[in-house]
Amino acid sequence: MADNPRPLHDKVWSKLDRKATAILELTLRQYRTRLSTWAVLSVGVILVLITVLFYIEAMSSEIPAVDNDGDSFDSDGDGYPDGQENLLGTSINNANSHPGLFDPPIPPDSAEDWINEDGYDFSSANLDVSQGYDDDGDCRVKIGEVGWSSWVDENRNYISCDYFFEMQGLDLVVDSDPNVDEDPDEDAFFKETLHRSFVLGFGKIGFVFVLGIFVPLFLASGLIRDEISDGTLHYLVAKPISRAEILLYRLLGYIALVWPYFIALAIITGTITGFMGPSSGFFRFQDLLVWFGIALAACLLSLAYAALFMTMGTIHKYGMVAAIVFGVWEFAMAMLSIFEPEATVSRLSISHWGMVIVDGFSNMAWPDSQYIIALGESTSQYSTTPWGERMYSDEMPGTDAFSSFFHTTHLTGNPLQDALISCGVLISMVIIMLVIAQSVFKNQEID
């Protein structure tokens, strides 16, 4: 019949339009008339808004600055902080030796200038070589005094006053010369890490997992089951339409409601945190990639759960009992994926793959994250100052939270590949679930 080709629009689109959109529209209108739909969706919005309020609260509070290297102190009481005296070569222990006696005299700095005076200077390019710049000069001044020595090259890379990152086992650590980037701005560091922790933690737990499992639990498990219990399923099945199609189109109706919802929530949260978050410009554009990953993970995860819950509801009217047991397992695996990402048992769950998608996109958006964590941890140590004092400082505030939520991806090592593999796994799960559902539903008697 090559001489009589059937027009494509009549075969593909119009046929799809007739049956698929009829069920899709029916499903959407059914959602619209149900109070539970509005309740579930509003609870989701309220949860998101409350969490964002906590975020705004945290962002508008200030972390007190800590003088990690103690050089804002004026040991000899001559009005010049130790850091300034040390830089200019006067004695920190002799009140009669200070830069005010120079010609011309140099006025004293205020003590605040020597708090948070040596921030992190590392460039994302060439992260494996020499990093850091000694802003306050407390390392460089030693070069003038002693030339190259073990004093200014403790890390033995033949470069004075720098540091480099190295892997110790699975941990990235900083090997630093003394007094380089040792007194960064706690508030700026905390806000940056807190922001990223919030995006990741809220994205993974609140968005991807909690909304991703509860929305389909309430909205998808009844897609077929409610029709059976209401006695209205025969309006759909006693028609020249295969039952697999009904399942598929019902799920499409679910997608048409839930995906825009998740995407809208991600856009709202991403916009608020993008403007509120610490940024050199007016908006954190690099976060958009993370929010894209979160929305993608939430959409795919909620689809996989929807297919699963719909299948459970189709197989048995008490399938929801199994769904709740399953939900506990998923919760445990989600937590394991977040806090113990190396564990492989969590790969048997659905939620794990959503987390890997978020991890993949956060690695792409914030490639410096693991270095920030290593630097934040590196301040937690004893160090010997050039003038012989040993002092201890805590790790930077926010490091702990950030290292809990940020993970380098470890499936292939390439974040994009990992995210794509996870998407593939979730989509395969949906397909497998639909195959199972239709093979049950196909032979199912309806009372």
Add this chain to the structure above:
Amino acid sequence: MIPDIAQSGPAVGQWQPQPEVPAVMLDHVSKWYGNIIGMNDISLAISGGVTGLLGPNGAGKSTLFKILAGKLKPSQGTVRLFGTDPWKNTAPFARIGYVSENDALYDWMTALGFVTTLARLYGYTREEARVKAERVLEFVDLKDVMNKEIGKFSKGMRQRVKIAHALVNDPELIILDEPLQGCDPLARTTIMNVIRELGAMGRTVIVSSHILEEIERITEQIVILNHGRLLALGNVHAIRDMLDAHPHSIALSTDQPRELGKAFLDHKEVFGVHFPVEGKLIIRTHNLGALHADLPRLITDSGITVTAIDNPDDNLESILNYLTGGSD
């Protein structure tokens, strides 16, 4: 299966009706629910005209219809709709309309929206579906309320919405499960007229009821089911004639039953009277027609007030009783 990407191949899979086969064919069909038998070895072929499916509650009428509608699978035997097994291929449903006994509808939809949406499942476009829906809603006399929500409809209107939905694909086989149940007399008349009209249009209509009188007003061709078995199949008059040879009774309510009984004892067709309860008189006869003809005269001659006349035998139970030889 290789996808026909160029869309130029033969139109494969197009289901073709087989004109020589009956619309409905059941071959030794049985259905068990666990240990309970819903249908017991029923063989039946129906094609053309209106067929009344008669049986008391629990006789297996709905089971039979659910099997025809593809809701239930027969435990044994084969079911063919237009020659096709509905569990293997849903294509015959394009020519079937099914009205369930279940009253559930999408109450939040308008009648027009409901019928249009479901019509699209037959493969009609949005516009085609709307035109067809309006047409069938007019046919069942609901056109003026078709934009109202179904939830606000009366029972009779809901039944008609269900019938309209079943007619929207212009079906050749229409299955109506208890369409008259719970309807007011006006709705009953409308629905009966619709069914008769469909029969006159040459459609195959199967309609079930547990009330003989309803079925008699619709059709002469009946199938009687009881306890999942096929009891009788044929013309309702033939079955009625058989019944006439069977003793009948007439119940009269009056305040002087014994005096009235004396007046009836003289009639030649009466072979017994008895008084089951106070104020009630039962007259036994072999010829119901003759006695009915004389009944008004006998009552006026006796001068006794009769408050009600009833034919306790003129119902399905007595037919079933007769057909099963009184064993039930």
